[in-house]
Amino acid sequence: MGTHPGDSQDTAAGSILSAVQTFTAPDALPPQSLHPFSLTPPYGSVSSLREVIELTTQITNSLNTHLSLPLLNPKLLSLYRQLTAISHTAQSSDQHIRHAVSVLRKRVGITYGEDVPLDRATIVDWCMSRLEAWGTSAGMEAFREEERDGRMTVVLGGKVLVLDIDFLVDRTDPEKPSIRVATLKTSYAIPNGSAGSTTGYSLSLDGFLAGSLQAFLTEVQKESDVQDSIEAGRLGMLFSEHLSYLMKLDQLALSEGDGGLRWFKDIDNLVLAVEQFATSEANAVNAGQRGAPVPLDVFIMRSHALPLPYLAAPSISFLISISPLSYLSLLRAPASILAAPVSKLNLPNLDIPFGRLRSHLSSHPRPAGTTVATLVLSSAKMSLPNADQISMPNLGTRPTFALVPSGSDIEHTFPQVSDPAGTDAPGWILDFTEGGKYSGVVMSQSRMREVEFVVNPLGGMNHIGSVPMMTFGSGSWLNLLLSPQTTLPPEHYTALYTSPTSAHPPLQLRLAAPEEPGFLLEAVPVRTLKEVWGILEIVKEQCWLNEIIGGHPWVPEGLAAQDDTDMADIEATENELDALLGGTLNPRKLPVNVYLPPSPGDLFDPDDLDALSLPSNHRGARIVMMSPERPPMPGLVEISVTFEPRRPRGVSVEINGAMGADLQIDVLEEVCRRGGLLGLPGRVWVQAQGAV
Structure with missing residues (x-):
């Protein structure tokens, strides 16, 4: 009963107004679902756009026909206007009712409770x-x-x-x-x-x-x-x-008869392979400290996610990212809420017990700051690559095996229906919504293209570099992350970062929204384990950005806080005047401009893209911050933080400027690991004091 473009031929085929209003329904063309990796039914994407084109042709023909009619009777024109107003009211009412019923029916996880007997x-x-x-x-x-x-x-x-x-x-x-x-x-x-x-x-x-x-x-x-x-x-x-x-x-x-047990046994075989590989990656991460447990957050940043079999479904799940706050809460969880330890071989030695971690991730609703993907068999009608592409050599750079190069030799193909009947044959998908209970992962368009290239390397290779960035009115992917309900997406966001120890003045952060649209990644059809690993690598980089940016209270630029308006009324003191003349005055706020550079464009550059090869270099997600030098030094300091699994903490910090400052990169990387990435300009400003 939901409103979708397919109803235009049934409800009011003879009315131009009703046909147009069909596509103005709130759920007719959801901008975040117009991509191949959405669980929205097919009428919500490509076929809808095709129907829009057909409808415009029909409207043009209809209007041209009416223009040829002599409408000289004023009363007839008045009746036309009255009919239009009545039709508009009736159609709008019908549309709102259909939309309300559709939304109510599509709710996931809604229950009215069990009728537990009182006796x-x-x-x-x-x-x-x-x-x-x-x-x-x-x-x-x-x-x-x-x-x-x-x-x-x-x-x-x-x-x-x-x-x-x-x-x-x-x-x-x-x-x-x-x-x-x-x-x-x-x-x-x-x-x-x-x-x-x-x-x-x-x-x-x-x-x-x-x-x-x-x-x-x-x-x-x-x-x-x-x-x-x-x-x-x-x-x-x-x-x-x-x-x-x-x-x-x-x-x-x-x-499938006697051979059908593979549908039940394959997950156990897969679990054994990925857990052994995860253990090898944990040993590589902790190569310098044999026997010591590996920090969970460092392992997640540097490895191919953490396999968690039978977490949310009778299948296998992967922990993709965990925020510093979630990790710290797990690390400091009181003994009263600790779960029983999980006794099982082939598990990596982590500082968070698996029983505690599984209990934390299984709670409802899922704790904030964690991203989990589940491999499940689904009947959702999602486009799959051709079967002959499974045996093709890897044309791209995903997945990478920096920690354990032997991982490239691991091959595992998921069971497929040997003789699919019709288009409803089930297939394996990597689900980021836990069966529709959550909204998915906010992704930039360039990373969505990378995901598509992993599962369909021959799809769109010749023209992928010429496809422009299309927003469909949804704005930047940053707007989708910070203010998804805003009708007019802002170009900049501001936030105030205050040092917990008051080591430096507050940082006035100004974040520029990148000119790149965003989408909600819900599910991706997969056929091999390497496809899963490649997708998780891409999603992990995006989750790293999402957690850092989403962990601060950003507001659209122009909505000034009360503190900003009151600061202009503060009178300067004699000591502040002396400090200003002596060049030692500490500012009330340090302005910091934050940028999110897009993914490297050479991956999709048609000049560098030949028929069967792609560039092997890849640079991870990056956050760039610009702040002024500490007086009396002129100029700016540029701090660049890059997602880099090869580094000990999964991030790489580069600083241009701050001449003479005593900066230890490993200390700054540890600060990023603990969630203080956006506070780096303040630390650099403090260290620059000794160079003045």
């Missing part, structure tokens, strides 16, 4: 009935055994997948019985095999499903004054989604 004596039977209902809804058959000696077993079976769930029931208090998950085992029945033949099960998947189900049981058995039915409903819906996803794999496994 605690019936809680055990109610929990079992909910479990059976979830299994039946997913397409599984449910079998429940009678309770014996405080134990109860429920079997959920598909055509291939079988779940055996054992529960422990405590009826010490008949009025308040309790139930918890004892064991959960997955097994796979081989079609056309001997009766009862099964294969081994995945312990990781077992623990993930058992933990998800136990979270629901724990919530519904809380006391009524602390029980949250909304949270219970969310947890129940989450477990139901896990069963539905597994049944999707079950159908694919059934269609």
Whole structure:
């Protein structure tokens, strides 16, 4: 019932006004979704633009036809105006209703809570009935055994997948019985095999499903004054989604017979490979300090993300970025909220325990300052590269293997449907929205092009350099990050950076919005592990920029704060006058201009782009800050901070100016690691005091 261009032929095909208003609906042409990596249905992108072109032709023909008619009757013209006003009102009302209903229906994660029984004596039977209902809804058959000696077993079976769930029931208090998950085992029945033949099960998947189900049981058995039915409903819906996803794999496994188990086993094989590689990268990061744990934030900056199997879905997730504040909160988490340690081999030795990290990332809503991508099998209609491109040599520079060069030898292709029927065949996607629960990652257009080149190296290579920057009225990617709801995007933002120790005057930051549009990256179709790594490298650079810029309270330039207006009324003192004459006056504020240079253009320069090669050099995301020299030195100081995984802390600092100042680059890089990047001009200003 949502309003989209496809309705123009059905609702009011004979009215020019209604046809035009169809494309003026709020969700007709979402500017951030006009790209191949959006989960928006196809009518929201390319086909919509094609319909706009067709509509303009129809409107032109219709207006030319009306111009040839002699309209000399004033009454007829008045009736035309009246009809137009009535049609406009009716069409606008219909459009608003359709849009409201569409938005309500598209809400993700909305639940009205579980109807938990008030009589605690019936809680055990109610929990079992909910479990059976979830299994039946997913397409599984449910079998429940009678309770014996405080134990109860429920079997959920598909055509291939079988779940055996054992529960422990405590009826010490008949009025308040309790139930918890004892064991959960997955097994796979081989079609056309001997009766009862099964294969081994995945312990990781077992623990993930058992933990998800136990979270629901724990919530519904809380006391009524602390029980949250909304949270219970969310947890129940989450477990139901896990069963539905597994049944999707079950159908694919059934269609392939004995070889269908690869749909269940591939994730475990992938987890083993990526965890071993992550351990190798952690050892390379910590090469000078054998045995010491690697800081999580440094590992994330320098490696190919952190693999976290069975975090948000029965698949594998990757932690792409973590802000300094989130890392510090994890590092200093009190012992009372620490999760149980995860005992598993092949994991990198990090300073944050995996149990604590998984518990932090699994909380709802997801903590701010973290970006997670999940590899899932999806039926979303997204454009995929040609199958013959999988075996092609890598034409670009992604992914890179600076820490562990042997990683380039790792090859892993995800299972594909051998004989896809129609266009609804499922495919693997790297999801940044957790199934639509979050909005995705704000990306610049140049990095979106890099992502496209990773998954489709032959798509648009000949003309990619000539495509102009198109904004569709959405403004810069920085506007999308800082003020997505602003109708008139500002060209500059301002913020006040104050030193926590008052080591330098406050910095008056002035950030220029780059002339490059932005989009929301929601999901990318992938087929190989190297494509995943290449995409995560690009997204990680963008997330680094987003976290640094988004971590400060920016306001559009022109909205002066109260402190700025009051400062003009402050009278100068005699000491300030003497300091001014002596050249030692400290300014009330230090002006700092902040720039975000675009990605290197040589990657898309048609003069440097031949048929089968791309330049191998690549420079990461960069932030440039310009501030005045400390008096009496004239000129400006330029500070450039670049995302550089080869550096010990993942960033590189370059300073031009500040002649004679005693600056230690490794100390400044550590400041950037701890979130003080935009305060570097103040530190340089302080160090320049000794050179004056």
